[in-house]
Amino acid sequence: MAIPTSPKERNLNGSAAVAAVVPAAGRGERLGPGAPKALRELGGVPLLVHAVRALTRSRAVGLVVVAAPPGGVAEVAALLDGHGLAGKDVRVVPGGATRQESVRLGLAAIPADVGTVLVHDAARPLVPVEVVDAVVAAVRAGAEAVVPAVPLADTVKRVEPREPGTPEPVLDTPDRAVLRAVQTPQGFRRSALHDVHERALAEESAGGLPPVTDDAGLIERFGGRVVVVPGHEEAFKVTRPLDLVLAEAVLARRRASDGF
Numbered sequence: 401m402a403i404p405t406s407p408k409e410r411n412l413n414g415s416a417a418v419a420a421v422v423p424a425a426g427r428g429e430r431l432g433p434g435a436p437k438a439l440r441e442l443g444g445v446p447l448l449v450h451a452v453r454a455l456t457r458s459r460a461v462g463l464v465v466v467a468a469p470p471g472g473v474a475e476v477a478a479l480l481d482g483h484g485l486a487g488k489d490v491r492v493v494p495g496g497a498t499r500q501e502s503v504r505l506g507l508a509a510i511p512a513d514v515g516t517v518l519v520h521d522a523a524r525p526l527v528p529v530e531v532v533d534a535v536v537a538a539v540r541a542g543a544e545a546v547v548p549a550v551p552l553a554d555t556v557k558r559v560e561p562r563e564p565g566t567p568e569p570v571l572d573t574p575d576r577a578v579l580r581a582v583q584t585p586q587g588f589r590r591s592a593l594h595d596v597h598e599r600a601l602a603e604e605s606a607g608g609l610p611p612v613t614d615d616a617g618l619i620e621r622f623g624g625r626v627v628v629v630p631g632h633e634e635a636f637k638v639t640r641p642l643d644l645v646l647a648e649a650v651l652a653r654r655r656a657s658d659g660f
């Protein structure tokens with residue numbers, strides 16, 4: 401799949417019109433023992449490189465800030481340069497102890513005049529560029545926060561959690577028609593995302609709420625509005641070993657159809 405070389409969109413002063421934060425500092429415990437998940441390979445290439453390439457295929461994305469495992473900034477920067485991303489505006493900063501903190505640290509490295517920010521998991525290596533562009537378009541059309549999502553294939557039940565292996569009482573079965581499985585990149589008006597991360601940080605010192613699992617959750621927590629746009633089944637997150645098997649199959653199918 402060729403990466404278009406069209407010029408990136410810039411603001412009047414030449415800065416990136418859209419910037420993306422890629423939280424990549426997780427350990428990947430659910431994937432099993434090994435390197436940090438972002439550095440695990442898919443088709444011989446680290447997941448992080450696939451994820452950054454997926455973002456840079458969008459003409460709109462002019463800057464990518466990667467939140468790397470703490471202590472791994474130089475290694476990640478060298479890795480990205482070694483995979484043909486040296487010419488792109490890709491910066492690397494140390495991530496944090498949670499995904500929320502990693503995003504906040506990545507956001508802090510984005511110039512103040514960038515108006516639209518994406519947040520995309522390094523663990524979602526195969527997101528099609530059409531999803532990236534659709535999220536950007538929805539933010540540009542006025543949405544404060546936008547998440548790509550897909551309908552659920554399984555029924556979902558709310559339970560009373562118990563220790564692993566102990567049967568869990570079912571509380572209810574939400575109507576699947578009103579549920580969506582949320583993906584990334586999530587898109588935001590930069591000011592909105594910055595404000596909610598700062599508010600969450602301020603509340604943390606006062607024993608605030610637990611970290612959110614997605615950035616749109618912070619917008620909701622502080623009363624903002626989030627809208628869903630269609631995601632894509634290939635934008636799944638590599639979390640467990642079977643996900644890597646699926647990702648290899650998807651990548652092989654793409655390479656076969658693209659002739660390389």
Ligand SMILES: Nc1ccn([C@@H]2O[C@H](COP(=O)(O)OP(=O)(O)OP(=O)(O)O)[C@@H](O)[C@H]2O)c(=O)n1
Nearest residue numbers: 423424425426427428429430497498502522523
């Ligand atoms: N402290 C953290 C934790 C997670 N992430 C990133 O957030 C994304 C989604 O998180 P997840 O899939 O949970 O990754 P891990 O935390 O690495 O996985 P696990 O929970 O299995 O350890 C990943 O790209 C991960 O690198 C991060 O930047 N900083």
Ligand SMILES: C[C@](O)(CO)[C@H](O)COP(=O)(O)O
Nearest residue numbers: 499521582583584613614637
């Ligand atoms: C942000 C996310 O990918 C949306 O589904 C998801 O919440 C990340 O969860 P994780 O446990 O940090 O992987």
